[in-house]
Amino acid sequence: MKTVLRQLGRYRRDTWLCIAMTTLEVIMEILLPFITALIIDQGLEAASLPTVYRYGILMVFMSFCSLACGALGGKFAASASAGLAANLREAVYNNIQTFSFSNIDKFSVPGLVTRMTTDITNVQNAYMMLIRVAVRSPLMLVFSYVMCLIISPKLSLTFLLAVLFLAVVLGAIMVVTMRIFTEVFNKYDDLNASVQENVSAIRVVKAFVREDYENKKFAKASQNLYRLFVKAEGLLAFNNPAMMLAVYFCIIMVSWLGAHFIVGGSMSAGELTSLFSYVMSLMMSLMMLSMVVVMITMSMASIRRISEVLNETPDLAEPESPVYKVSDGSIDFDHVDFSYKHGSGKNALSDIDLHIRSGETIGVIGGTGSGKSSLVNLICRLYDTDKGDVKVGGVDVRRYDMETLRNEVSVVLQKNTLFSGSILDNLRWGNPDATEEECKAACRAACADEFIDRFPDGYNTHIERGGANVSGGQKQRLCIARALLKKPKVLILDDSTSAVDTATDAKIRAAFAKEIPGTTKIIIAQRISSVEHADRILVLDNGRINGFDTHENLLKTNAIYREIYESQVKGGGDFDQPA
Template sequence: MLKTLGAQIKEFKKDSFLTPVFMILEVLMETIIPLMMASIIDNGVEAGDIHHIYVMGGCMVIVACISLFAGTMGGKYGARASAGFARNLRKAMYENIQTFSFSNIDKFSTAGLVTRLTTDVTNLQNAYQMLLRMCVRAPISLICAMIMAFFINARLASVYLIAVIVLGMILAIITVRAHHYFMEVFPKYDDLNASVQENVSAIRVVKAYVREDYEKKKFTQASKNIYNMFVKAEGVLAFNSPVMQIVVYSCIIALSWLGAKMIVAGSLTTGELMSLLTYCMNIMMSLMMLSMVFVMLAMSIASAERICEVLNEKSDITNPENPVYEVADGSVTFDHVTFRYNKTSDKPILDDVNLSIRSGETIGVIGGTGSSKSSLVNLISRLYDVSEGAVLVGGKDVRSYDLDTLRDEVSVVLQNNVLFSGTIYENLRWGDKNATDEECRHACRLACADEFIDRFPDGYNTYIEQGGTNVSGGQKQRLCIARALLKKPKILILDDSTSAVDTATDAKIRKAFAEEIPDTTKFIIAQRISSVQNADRIIVLDNGVVNGFGTHEELLASNDIYRDVYESQTSGSGDFDEGGAA
């Protein structure tokens, strides 16, 4: 874990080194000041030497200025180092998340990743700053103060040893108890973020079903859980202050009583006693700081572990040693393909799929809900890897291709269409960042998106809100299809991406595809048989098994599932899930 986190310090190593250097300098200067005060009292005030007072006073001012400068620089470099460390952590996590395959992403919840990128990183940032400053300052200050105290008077300094042992034991108990509660807080942060995310992303559904009160209660409960844990943790930490004060005042009383006796006996001076009292405060405050540092570090360990989970997670889909950088054509072959999302699962999602598809063919994919239609096409662009068998594109196993090369040649329009905040042009150019305005318009004509874009006052410069909330479901689908077409792919996958489009527009889109991109292999996943009946061939999936594969006429004649669904849909009585595939 330390190696993983330490690798993210990078260009802030200099700041991380200078921070403790300045903190040590500050402590050394602060340690010298009580000795100067003792000298002023013993050799200046009591001896009546005004010159000595001026000289030592001037030296104290210089030492104090050096201490102030060192403390300021330590704070400056510490802030820079910790903020830079946090920046690098967020960047490293975000970049690693981008490399994840779908199976990697499935291991983390969205809310969990958000918590790691925000709260957990902030905790580590604070802990790192305390590590560079307080973790250096407190023990050095403690050691220096103890050394100076024993140097002045070993007998009186022994009081500190007893105090340090007692206070150390009590603070250790407090730290352990508080750490237990802090460890339980972070999963509850995930619940809180999940509640917010679900409510905001599904606000229309919440309002449509008048469930605002329910969502408020859910959020309140998640927030209350965090509150309760922090109250328990802070309740334990609250003992720090009274324990600290009891020990400090006990030391002061003991030092004053014993010191007074020693002054009367002539074995201790007034200045030395004042210095010992000052070192007493230094020692006790150092222990107090150490206790807070331990609590913060204990709390940040949980955050560090969660962050390392993301940083150490490696994509299970990577480039081979000598990848292929050219896809010959859009032919696709499924060679005895078996696929499981969970490798330990007994029942496969796809079982022994054997298909051979020629380049340029239009392939329909039909099946009931949960029949693994999307899982089948996800294997083509290697969003998942097969468990057994092989998927070949252009005559080569998809695992032999460079990932970027393969995915550049496969355009996918998913069921959940996503548009980003920006103009229509900017969204379209996700398909090809160098596409000209005319190429964008041509893609929109093929997707029948130009019909509604031309009606917008700003046309293709119309601003799309985040998630495409200011366009309808059908408009969003057509924009996503146009975006996919701009890639000029060898394979185009439409995963139920015309479900919100009327039948006439659906037919126009399919006709445009047949005429304009005849060399592109097209996979059309649909629930409506009318969307795929003109395809060159149609795959009928049933519970992860290919139940039929042929033309519309061949399946009507030979496939019971396809025939039953066709008859139910043409008679207007149902959809695919109500037919023979149910």
């Protein structure tokens, strides 16, 4: 709770103003039945019209004051709750930006989306009720009970029994339902995951005619959510019967005992009338409190989930005295071990001892799961090693300022992503200050200019979200051009030319040799033709180095490389290249 409330910031003022206005509103409402009793006892029974007029005008004035305070209280409550939600979303989003890949893996993308939408909305609604209803109801409860004590101490003891009964019932319901709502929001993650997976892969779903399967999977997730909500709401439904039982008990006691007190002369008619008003106010306060209990019960699960994200410490921390300059593109792995779950003993990379000179072109090849992507992820410090050091420019990557390192180590990841906007907007992710001519030069080097020039709007062509309106090969070339605009000291292509033909692949490699000769280039590929012209080729097998030499030497000495080469050559080579 403290973690969440720390995000209030400048909206603390609105919170306190809301509480102040609500308090004034309650005071006015509490005094109105008291004045009604004075009108009955001193005005109507004494047949004094001036007294009725005087107190009547006072009641009208107090009613308007109560209305004004209530309206202002509602305005400040809306401002404070919406402001808290806005600050929470910003804080969660900013903290997510600092997460390493391992932090994101811990929560999952659908889980983070649920926290930033459903969970924060629950907290917003709960906070509005907390500073409005949860302030008004206890004040109304206490003040009403104090007035009841002033009017009739004996009758007030019966009201206390009703309050204790309700407190026990509501407490029991809250304890049980809180556990259920915690499970509910975990099921929301499953539901969001199902929707996100289906929508993002809708082409694959339709291509394999799996709509029925996806519908059943979504229906199952939705049914689980429905079942838990019914269970929780079924328990919360006991609130109303318990409340009505307490209300009718109090009304019966006031009617029966009050009549005896009036006959006995210890209570006036005006006091009994005001007592009815205070009893109803007291019971309505309890009813509103039960609504607050429901909302807080739901929000507590959300608060815990939001706090988990806010309190999550990024696995990758900036060094105390960071290095802000990468001298060259040399790369050294000194007996590196790495696993995605530290301490699990399941290494993705084991004893990697590798030394790459600045400006070299290195090919990386190996089977699926051999550790190719894991290897390059360590160079730009997307993860940290379990054992050993990774150095770029002769300096351990953990000593660099991360922004400096990632600006000098440009990566075109295996999964290419473009963002909605023009082609120029996407290219300038690599360099926000790049001129149009620099963008065009990068596209020529990546062989992207040949298809961009065919678009009617050229470099101003709008790209749909995720690059939905360009092909896989076009998307890859735009991502390579974007990386080239950073003018990095190290360029990593993680299987980033798999969707382009070998002729275009060869043109891209030739452009690299001409345009960025001093940049260290690491090319991960599945086909031999993409890496055979590299200075040296790294062969990985089950997270270990199996070979590291030139194409010719590996053909002679490395069985895995020779097997891959022969299978591709005997199979007819690449689809657009003769054997």
